[in-house]
Amino acid sequence: MTAHAEPLLSLRGVKAYYGNVAALKGVDVEVREGEIVALIGANGAGKSTLMMTVFGAPRARQGQIHFAGRDITALPTHEIAKLRIAQSPEGRRIFSRMTVMENLQIGATVTDAVDLGADLERVFTLFPRLRDRRHQRGGTLSGGEQQMLAIGRALMSRPRLILLDEPSLGLAPLLVQQIFAAIRALNERDKLTVFLVEQNAYHALKLAHRGYVMVNGLIALQGSGSELLRRPEIRAAYLEGGVR
C-alpha cells in the first residue's frame, strides 16, 4: 500500500453522544485500503459506538467521517451500506426468525442479488457449517454458527470494508482460531479491508497490521500490531493474565 494514498475510511475529531453522555470524545482513526486494523480497549471504552457511528447510528455530532473520498458523516444509514461498508455488529444481531439462507439474502440487499449464487458459494466455502444449516432458523444456531452467519451476512454485500465487532466473543478457542484464519484469508486472498474490535487483544494485534487503543471515548495509543504488542502498558492492561 502506498503511504500517501488517501485512507479508505477516516474519522476526524468525531464526537458522538447517547443523550447528553459523550461516548466518543473526539476520535481520529484511519483505515487504509488492504489493511487489517484492530481496535482494542476496556469494556465501555466506546469501541462499538465507534463502529456504529461510522453508519450514523448514533450520528457523529462533531467531526467528519470519510469513506472512499466521500463525506458520509450525514448520510442515512442504508445509504452508507450501499457504499459497500458492511458490519457484523456487537451481539451479532442475526435475524433469528429467518433461515440462514434468508439472513444471507438480506445481507445481499445492496448488490440487488446480482450473482447471488456466487456470493453464497463464497460464504459457504469459508464457513461450510452454514451450508449444512441453511434451512435452519437463525435463532436456533449455536453461538459460533451465529457468529459465522453474522460475518457471512456482511460478506454477502461484497464489501470493500468490513467492520467486525468482537467476532470471537464467547467462542471456544478452536473456533476463535477458525474465525481469525477466515479473516486473514479474506484480507490476503480477497484483498478485503478489515476494521476489527476485539477483547482478545493478543490475537487481534497479532493479526492486524495496525492497532488503536481506546480509553474512555478517546484514542490513547496507536501503532503497528507488533509495536503495540511490545508496549508495556498494553501488556499490563490487556495481555498479562488474560487469554493468551
Next chain:
Amino acid sequence: MEYFVQQLINGITLGSIYGLIAIGYTMVYGIVGMINFAHGDIFMVGAFLALIAFLVLVALGISTVPLALFIVLLVSMALTALYGWTVERIAYRPLRHSFRLAPLISAIGMSIVLQNYVQVAQGARVKPLPPLVHGGYTLFEGNDFAVRLSNIQIIIIITTIALMTGFSFLVARTRLGRNMRACEQDLKMAALVGIDVDRTISLTFVIGAALASVAGLMFLLYYGVVDFFIGFLAGVKAFTAAVLGGIGSLPGAMIGGILIGLIETMWSAYFSIEYKDVAAFAILIIVLIFLPTGLLGRPEVEKV
C-alpha cells in the same frame, strides 16, 4: 342445525372483513411497535371512496357489475393507500424517535381528524348504495329454514382468501416481504444491511391501508350503507381480532378476524343482538388478562 350453519356462513363473511382490517393493525405493530388507532378510520375512508367511485362509474354509464366492482376495487385501494401513506408521513414518522406515547396520541388525533373530515365532506347522515349484487344459492333446507349463501358473501369470502393468499406470499417469498420481516425483527440491523427502513415502513402502511379499503368496499356491498363513524366499531373489533390472534402475527390476525366475526354473529343469533358489540369488547378484555400474547403471538422475550 340449519340455523347454526347459516350463522357460520354469516360469521365467516363478517370475520373476513375484520381479518382484512386486522392485518393492518398487526403489521404496523410488528414493525413500528405502535397501535395505529387511525386504521379503523382508514377503513371508513376506503368505504367512502368505494361509494364515490361507484357513483362516478354510474354517472359515466359503466353499469356492468363485475367490471364496475373491479374498477372500484382498484381505485379505492389506490386512493386509500395514499391516505395510509400520508397519515404515516405527516403524523407518525416525525415522532418516531420521540417518547413512546407520542405516536399513539398522534394516531388518536388522526382518527378524529379523518372522522371529522369525512363528516364535513360527506355529511353526518348514513349514505346508501343501491344493492348491486343480487341472488345467491340455497344450500339446503330443513325445519322450515333455508340455508342461503348469497353472491355477495361468495364475493367477500373469495376476495378475502385471494388477498390473504397473495399477501402471505408477498411476506414469505418476495424481497419486499423479507425486508418487512427484517425491519420487524431488528430495525437497526435492517438499516445496517442497506434496507431503506423508512420506505419499508411507508409500504407497510400503504399495504395495510389497501387491504382495509377492500374491507371497506366489502362492508359497503354487504350492508349497503356507510357513515363516518363505521371506522370506530369495526376498528375496535379488528383490533380485538389482532390481539386475539396475537398482535404481530399475520396468520393470527386472519384467524382472529374470523373468530371475532363468528363470535359476534353467534352472540347476536343466540343471545342478544343489542349487546353484540359487548361481546367483542368482553373478548378483548378477557384475552388481555388471560392470554396477553394471543393465540399465535410470541412472548416479548426474544432478542439477543
